[in-house]
Amino acid sequence: MFKNKVIWITGASSGIGKALAIDFSNRGAHLILSSRNQEQLNAVKVLCESNLQTENSILVLPYDAVKEDAIPQLVEQAKNFKGKIDYLINNAGISQRSGVLETEMSTYRKLFDIDVLAPIALTKAVLPIMIKQNSGHIAITSSVAGKLGVPFRTGYCAAKHAVMGFFDALRTEVFQYNIKVSTITPGYIRTNISKNAVKGDGSSFGKVDASIEGGMDVAECAKVIIKGLEKDKPEIPVGIGLEMKLLWLKRLFPKLVFKIMNGQYKKIAKSNQLDV
Numbered sequence: 001m002f003k004n005k006v007i008w009i010t011g012a013s014s015g016i017g018k019a020l021a022i023d024f025s026n027r028g029a030h031l032i033l034s035s036r037n038q039e040q041l042n043a044v045k046v047l048c049e050s051n052l053q054t055e056n057s058i059l060v061l062p063y064d065a066v067k068e069d070a071i072p073q074l075v076e077q078a079k080n081f082k083g084k085i086d087y088l089i090n091n092a093g094i095s096q097r098s099g100v101l102e103t104e105m106s107t108y109r110k111l112f113d114i115d116v117l118a119p120i121a122l123t124k125a126v127l128p129i130m131i132k133q134n135s136g137h138i139a140i141t142s143s144v145a146g147k148l149g150v151p152f153r154t155g156y157c158a159a160k161h162a163v164m165g166f167f168d169a170l171r172t173e174v175f176q177y178n179i180k181v182s183t184i185t186p187g188y189i190r191t192n193i194s195k196n197a198v199k200g201d202g203s204s205f206g207k208v209d210a211s212i213e214g215g216m217d218v219a220e221c222a223k224v225i226i227k228g229l230e231k232d233k234p235e236i237p238v239g240i241g242l243e244m245k246l247l248w249l250k251r252l253f254p255k256l257v258f259k260i261m262n263g264q265y266k267k268i269a270k271s272n273q274l275d276v
């Protein structure tokens, strides 16, 4: 299914993006790996290369999600790699660990720049290529936080809800070009997400949460995502914790879920090692 497909993954230097790259390389895909840390991307490339089947290959294409001006050249380079882009996986992102009152507006803007506007800009730039091909698949790593309101993540939840709206609407516009859109909604997955999360002043949180520590193994997560993409699933939930049950519970009993989340305030603060 993925053999000789060109798959562009953002946030490929770490966590979910890295695990996706390793798994896709096993399946004979050509990969384009993007994020800021070129050294880490090269290390992921080396890991993937040990899996490569003869024809597939890997392009490291570093980028900073907030540098919108660089996108046209970046997309040109991605297209020139193999002359097509089959999958764009908008996975790069940052989370948040701070209460609303101590979160500066600049931090909310940072979350929206990286988690919302960057994947929108990249998607808009790649779409003409996919429309010309009359084929393609675009994915966005949203979150359970794109479906539920979680304490200490007001900006992250707002950003992940925003991408759910954008990519759901996009699906309705691009199906006519044979382009699929998948939103991925992970629960807690064991990655560096909480370490790299922003505090109220925009600096790094720097700690691993208990909830992340107890989350799903990242290689398992990649497998579930790839299975979902293989089946052209519009929405791909992935996780092992109670948070996954809240997804469907909210559809049936929203008031109950709001109550549960109120009750979670102190528990989440403790798990996130935050003072309240």
Ligand SMILES: NC(=O)c1ccc[n+]([C@@H]2O[C@H](COP(=O)([O-])OP(=O)(O)OC[C@H]3O[C@@H](n4cnc5c(N)ncnc54)[C@H](OP(=O)(O)O)[C@@H]3O)[C@@H](O)[C@H]2O)c1
Binding pocket: 010, 011, 012, 013, 014, 015, 016, 017, 034, 035, 036, 037, 038, 040, 063, 064, 065, 066, 091, 092, 093, 094, 095, 114, 141, 142, 143, 144, 185, 186, 187, 188, 189, 190, 191, 192, 193, 194, 196, 212, 215
């Ligand atoms: N882990 C979870 O529990 C969880 C749950 C729900 C959703 N998610 C989502 O999953 C996605 C991947 O996160 P992860 O868990 O794998 O965390 P991670 O290990 O911290 O990886 C985040 C990735 O995003 C990249 N990134 C961050 N800022 C960037 C920027 N300005 N420009 C370009 N790339 C940037 C990082 O690369 P560089 O540092 O090299 O730039 C890194 O590769 C995120 O969108 C996150 O919101 C994660």
